[in-house]
Amino acid sequence: MLTKIAGGITAPQGFKAAGVHAGIKKNGNEDVGLIYSTVPAAGAAMFTTNKMAAPPVQVSRQAIERGAARAIIVNSGCANACTGEQGLKDAQVMALETAKALNIDACEVLVASTGVIGVPLPMDKVKAGITQAAAALSENGHEAALAAIMTTDTFKKSCVYEFKLDGKTCKIAGIAKGAGMIHPNMATMLSFITTDAAIAPAILKKALSEAVELSFNMISVDGDTSTNDMVTVLANGQGGNELITSTDSPAYQEFYAALKVVCTELAQLIVRDGEGATKFLEINVTGAGSFADAKLAAMAIAKSPLVKTAFFGQDPNWGRILCAVGYSGAKSEPEKTSLDIGGLTIVSNGQGAAGFDTDKLKEVMAAKDIAITVFLGMGEASATVWTCDFSYEYVKINGEYTT
Amino acid sequence: MLTKIAGGITAPQGFKAAGVHAGIKKNGNEDVGLIYSTVPAAGAAMFTTNKMAAPPVQVSRQAIERGAARAIIVNSGCANACTGEQGLKDAQVMALETAKALNIDACEVLVASTGVIGVPLPMDKVKAGITQAAAALSENGHEAALAAIMTTDTFKKSCVYEFKLDGKTCKIAGIAKGAGMIHPNMATMLSFITTDAAIAPAILKKALSEAVELSFNMISVDGDTSTNDMVTVLANGQGGNELITSTDSPAYQEFYAALKVVCTELAQLIVRDGEGATKFLEINVTGAGSFADAKLAAMAIAKSPLVKTAFFGQDPNWGRILCAVGYSGAKSEPEKTSLDIGGLTIVSNGQGAAGFDTDKLKEVMAAKDIAITVFLGMGEASATVWTCDFSYEYVKINGEYTT
Known part of the structure; x- marks a missing residue:
């Protein structure tokens, strides 16, 4: 039984978020977002197959290899793509500064960027934004975090569902940005999913990969596969269900169904908000x-x-x-x-x-x-x-x- | 020595052309064109790789297998594509009616169509147009024939070159239509080339295939490979050069260079007239x-x-x-x-x-x-x-x- 509920990316237990304006976007909107699990969480992610994969993709790809992550730091207004060695250093510094502010390890931080390609990040602004976002983390920060990932999007893309695992109520929530350069191949522009279900990393990875194949990988706005595509899911187990360790269990089927619904809903919202779309x-x-x-x-x-x-x-x-x-x-x-x-x-x-x-x-x-x-x-x-x-x-x- | 000269598709010796308004296009412009070699000619052609290849493509593909052709009948305003069995019959009737009017064999006629997909040809109008075009054939018919292949094109695409083979002056001329659904794969929308050089069919085919690969197959307007793409070359030998039978001969190199220039010039003209193009x-x-x-x-x-x-x-x-x-x-x-x-x-x-x-x-x-x-x-x-x-x-x- 999957029920749609109100709220945002912080609806699952043990998640906080924040979004601040650090000065990267010219329009004064939020441009640095932070999503944080107060306890260690299993993590899985899929990334663009574009060979010009941006530095944040490179940094996150390495970090997620452990199958765990606790924080996602994301900026909009600058994609930090085609930025060479300096871009890679900047993405690494984003992870380090976030880890320092949250008192966690840098390898627990995923980094994402979206915006103009080929322009270096204004790192002084980004660093100040990270400090500010870490201080602002709260269970009510979901709207600001969602605002911080938008570029040419005309509306916010978010959904939350509740479902039962072993009689325990678990939640799954997701946000996404889309609009242009949308022809995902492995993952779409940016989408972050949180859940308080308990699930082993390898099983989480499999579930994400299958759900993405039938959702984000089935949409196209303009046929351009971005350099920065990324979809992540953090599962922190605070829902209290028995850890899912096999794809054969009924609990896995429940979880996978919920994850697929979230991925499909977000993917469709991206298409509905495709740049200039009327249909x-x-x-x-x-x-x-x-x-x-x-x-x-x-x-x-x-x-x-x-x-x-x-x-x-x-x-x-x-x-x-x-x-x-x-x-x-x-x-x-x-x-x-x-x-x-x-x-x-x-x-x-x-x-x-x-x-x-x-x-x-x-x-x-x-x-x-x-x-x-x-x-x-x-x-x-x-x-x-x-x-x-x-x-x-x-x-x-x-x-x-x-x- | 390749020299650009004035004229059109009838500039090479022994070619005539005509274009008439048969009533397929609503705007009153020419919509049935005919190109004719007064003597038998070697022929080669390349066709779309689109699996929904239109009936005229199917008919022409079979006709050109002999390596010879004398006439090309073409209509604009209706692509005769996705028209099922009736479409195939209609394309065959176009070849038969043309053959009858010219007193040649139906297998010497290539058929081409361009325009809206999915609509059947108004065969009464087409048949009357064929009779009229055959009667109007002349060495001055090149402009009307060119007008008859245009759809959303905003200017006529044509070029003529003169070159020497064995001390004899030969000519090569080509026309093309383009504008939209342009992402050729084996050939572009429609292009017809005539030459009075003498060249063996197998050699002509090889030359066309190589020239097309570096010209028509290297352009794109919108990424859509049409159902009706076709490029043909008829070589009637009236220039008087010794028959080219090998790709090793200097004459072949001369001929290939001329053919490649014509193909490249027409391909570039198609891009310059891409639908809505400003650059x-x-x-x-x-x-x-x-x-x-x-x-x-x-x-x-x-x-x-x-x-x-x-x-x-x-x-x-x-x-x-x-x-x-x-x-x-x-x-x-x-x-x-x-x-x-x-x-x-x-x-x-x-x-x-x-x-x-x-x-x-x-x-x-x-x-x-x-x-x-x-x-x-x-x-x-x-x-x-x-x-x-x-x-x-x-x-x-x-x-x-x-x-």
Whole structure:
């Protein structure tokens, strides 16, 4: 039984958070965030597969190897990416300063950054911000911490759920930032998840990896995989359940279901707030020869600028969807392919559906949430990808980002 | 010695062309084009790799297998793609009607279509157009034929060159259409090349394949590989040179050089007229471990909506270029990577270049033609890709295409 509840990243027991304005962002908003478990916690994380992985990713990747972490220090306004040796030193200093302020070990600190690429961090401001954030840590700090990870996001992305493990009430909460440079591969831009469930690190890692594969790794805003993608989960065991040590246990199934719901909800919120997005598109590819094929086809549709602009303009140019399937690399044959948009059958086994009505399709495309289903007729596998449309506003936001 | 000359697709000896308005396009412009060699000609062609390849592609692919062709019938306004069995019949009827009108065999006719996907051809209009075009064939029909292949193109794309083979003057001419759904893979949207050089079909095929790989296959407007891509070359031998039968001959080198120049010029014209384009970007990736790696990295930059909108907005957000290299799949290491935009060194071996000036970069980005060079430091291979920026106009054109 999974119940949605109010609150934020500090809802699970034993977590505190803070967010402060250190002066990195020009607009005066919070730009240094801190999430902290008052007791040691199991930790797992997934990172970008971008070869230009930013220094904070490098530092966090090493720290999480132990399967434990207690603090996440994050800044927005500067991605500390493509910053060379100095960038790596700066990320290490962020971990060290956080550890010092919290009286913990530097290897217990994960570091994350988001913002402009190629600019060095203003370390004096960052250091002062860390001291200030550590002093401000509280159970009410979740809103400020969430504000501190936002860049071009237009709304806050957060959710909290309660569930039972061995009769004990446990909680799981997550926050995320998104908006642009969203085409995760292993993890999305930034997402931090806390839970007071007790779960062994190796099992936590497996759960995260599977949940991410079906949530964050199934969304795309613009096809650009960021240098700073990171999703982490800290599990501090304060919920009091018996430590989960096997994926075969019913408790694991409960926990995994909760984690997957949080990851999926945050991933979908990222798409809904995609830069310039006016529509939320769910792309289902069914009847594929394999999951990989289904994902290839769904992602090709999700990334196609022609499909995305057609939905923005509510232009019933559905051929572009099948065109994307055709170049996706997925096994397909025109005469076995069917297409359905918002419940309207457009193509059936490669033939235009009888009685198909362009005006009805226009009506369907006027909705804000639209489901597209492509049936390949090649097998039993399926995949669902979420994306948004491509608007004037996307061009505006990204033509004016640094200036 | 290659000399650019005036004229069009009918400049090589023994070629005629025509373009007529058959009523497929709503705007009254030419929409059925015909190109014809008055004598049998060697032919070679390359087609889209899109699995949803349109019926005209299927028909032409089969016809060209003999290594010979005399006529190309093409219509715009309707792509005859995703049209099922009826679409295939319609493409076959286009070849048959053309053959009948010209008193040649149907297997000597190549068929091409471009326009909206998923709509059946209005065959009565097409048939009447074919009869009309065949009657109108002339050496002065090149402009009308060129008009007949345009869709959202804003200018005509054509070039003619003269060169010597065995002391004989030969000519080569090409036309192309482009604008959107441009991310060729084996061939671009539509391009037709004529030459009066004498060359054996197998050799012609090899020359075309190599020239296309370095020209049409090195451009991208929006990353969408069309269902109808096709590039053909007809060589009718009327120039009087000795038949080229080997790639080792100096005549082959002359011919290949001319063909490559024509392909490259047409490919670049397609990019310059990319839907909504305001800038022409040349992306050079050097020091790569292989040509495949260099092309992967260059194409990732060319396809990135974040890079393309940054150039549109003249926003000096150069980190997005390295980010794209990082997720491209090409072998690279941040500390070995260098970046140069318009002659301005931005990053040198992973470190921000000393004295780099954002205002200077803005100035460079204000130009219409901009070269971007990424040095990977992993080997000796290189690749050059051409692309355009991503503007409000692209969104407008593609949100309103069919309606």
